[in-house]
Amino acid sequence: MTGLHERHLAVSPEWLALYYRHPLELTHGEGRHVWDADGNRYLDFFGGILTTMTAHALPEVTKAVAEQAGRIIHSSTLYLNRPMVEMAERIATLSGIPDARVFFTTSGTEANDTALLLATAYRRSNQILAMRNSYHGRSFSTVSITGNQAWSPTSLSPLQTLYVHGGVRSRGPYAELSDERFIQACVADLEDLLGHTRRPAALIAEPVQGVGGFTSPPDGLFAAFREVLDRHGVLWISDEVQTGWGRTGDHFWGWQAHAEHGPPDILTFAKGIGNGMSVGGVVARAEVMNCLDANSISTFGGSPITMAASLANLSYLLEHDLQGNARRVGGLLIERLRGVTAASPAVREVRGRGLMIGIELVRTGTDEADPEAAAAVLEAARAGGLLIGKGGGHSTSVLRIAPPLTLTVAEAEEGAAILADALHAAG
Template identity: 85%
Template sequence: MTKDLFGRHRAVLPDWLALYYEDPLEITHGEGRHVWDAAGNKYLDFFGGILTTMTAHALPEVTKAVSEQAGRIIHSSTLYLNRPMVELAERVAHVSGIPDARVFFTTSGTEANDTALLLATAHRRSNTILAMRNSYHGRSFSSVGITGNRGWSPTSLSPLQTLYVHGGVRTRGPYAHLDDRDFIDACVEDLKDLLGHTRPPAALIAEPVQGVGGFTSPPDGLYAAFREVLHERGILWIADEVQTGWGRTGEHFWGWQAHGRSGPPDIVTFAKGIGNGMSVGGVIARAEIMNCLDANSISTFGGTQVTMAAGLANLTYLLEHDLQGNARRVGGMLIERLRAVAARVPHVREVRGRGLMIGIELARPGTDEAAPEAASTVLEEARAGGLLIGKGGGHGTSVLRVAPPMSLTVAEAEEGAAILERALRSI
């Protein structure tokens, strides 16, 4: 049955629509941290639909809120007052840390970043954008144009002039040998030098932890140091929190808070986990920036009543059950467990991450050369052992991405680590 579906998939969908596994998987249902496929096999889910099922599969509080709202009205567009949208915007503005915040809801992280770029370029009257090397910001024309990861950038055409900055990857590149303080200083000097050779940019867009790039991040404080340079020149800072937001890193509610001495970003984008699987994204910005557009705009599907109901229920559950604290505790234990495993596997170059956002970078033993074939082997072996994980990385897709729902238990973390250990030893 699955092979028949695979054939139908290939007959009507684009070749570039990537699928995991040699024998692709059809997930039919889920509960908690587990999912089942069409053959009835059960898996521990350590990827959550690319970090989107943030809280749990079939979370009763969210499914109940969606069902009840769907029984009343699902959609009316932003042309009418929408109580669930206003209520969620109030909650998001409150937790954002941005003064006088305004919130605009979209259907995805791509659309959120697209909107942030529109706001920044209109506010600053500049189409130049600073972005990080190894970054990923979505699949629209403008967001592809600022993505610094060759594997996810199918065209060099763009409405924007993009300049790429050092710093998103700590253990590769020309500054990798430096200690953290010197690394930050070198990146700041590189930024200053770059700004001396170009017209004033509109903004820097940066993921506090690069998601598709393999869960890489700079030393804490880099973006605070960047912010000081940017602020002097009136350049905006956009924090792409599509994957890091809502407490996933454990130590902070937002990824930017690891760099927080300079205060919040000018613009924050979010998506993925806030809807726990429902299609919700958005932009938070100071009122002067959000309100800078001088033409009408609406969102047909952004902020629909049913997705806002899901977001409200999910955010409430996340806060009331301290899932950020759980990500810190269980994620910290899982990282240490995986580092102990990695010490005995020559292919593992590095285990890195924060909270429940963990990357395992594979390389050919004794080198820094990426080993994408090893990553594919581990992905298949983990599935065979009953565990779903992801892949990423800017050097040949050789990073295993581990990002379970944030309600993960200690027992489930141990179970997943044991399966990963066997899978890693298989290479």
């Protein structure tokens, strides 16, 4: 055990998880690579949990941060903030939400917490619909709407939460149905649920479930849900903390795979837009955003330095078509991963879209999740020079692969080869 690890354990909560038997201290990064305190170099396929979205030490972002730091770092929302207004204008346009208003936070948890506040105040209801296998943050309100038991440490809640089918396509009671019948069954379940409860304030859903193992429903499910929700006066919150900014390749926002009836009422974002800076936020149409009848500010949300970073990062992302790169290189990567895992009895499924890919591991000859195998592959991949993540529903048996959106074809090939070796070594 390293000295830093011992010091960490002495002052940190026991529930603050660390990856690896011998945890890493990352000291610096460049592009898609990071280095640890021992000088080892790794290809980074997790980006600080999908947060270093563009690249490590991206010159455009570091320059913007340095220049802003030389002027003023912090002011709070009590003062006009030019970078914040400029960023809000760009996000309002990109969101697709008409007459949009934007409120900045410091994290995805805080963004989802704000969205819940807005929805419950607007609809005067403390009932929330959420998806099974979901994850929305670590605050008291967001763990209470998280449908993944491993990440929900208390049953106490300020909200009454009801869970809906549909977030996981290949498991559960509807898994054997066709996509069309799967959607029909999930809609019927939602209709039945709404017939047995008072009117909920909102449905919150990740278009692709992140911590849940990069699972997603067939395209169009949330459009079908939207018809039912609108009829019952229930808002739709799209949690884009992990799916936003083009990561899925096919779309800029995850909700656009379900766009038949237009954008969500509320959209939340965070993680990648700051490329490592602490940025989150909420977008909603004006009547929803303005429904609060008490004062509110944000001390750190939308700070000049985080907004400067986000503006530079967003400009780079759009100018270099990183959504298109996620679609092209992500498509190649997922096909390579399906190829190298095809003969492995431990791999149940390789799924995902763009640069958001999951490999689900099971005990050989069964459909039972195998978290021990996932942990072993994580270790073996590290030994081979690759950092990945893990997640999943009832256990952490899914390898999570989400490289920076500037990933090259050569790096995708290299990462797939290392993963193939790691699966073999761990098997």
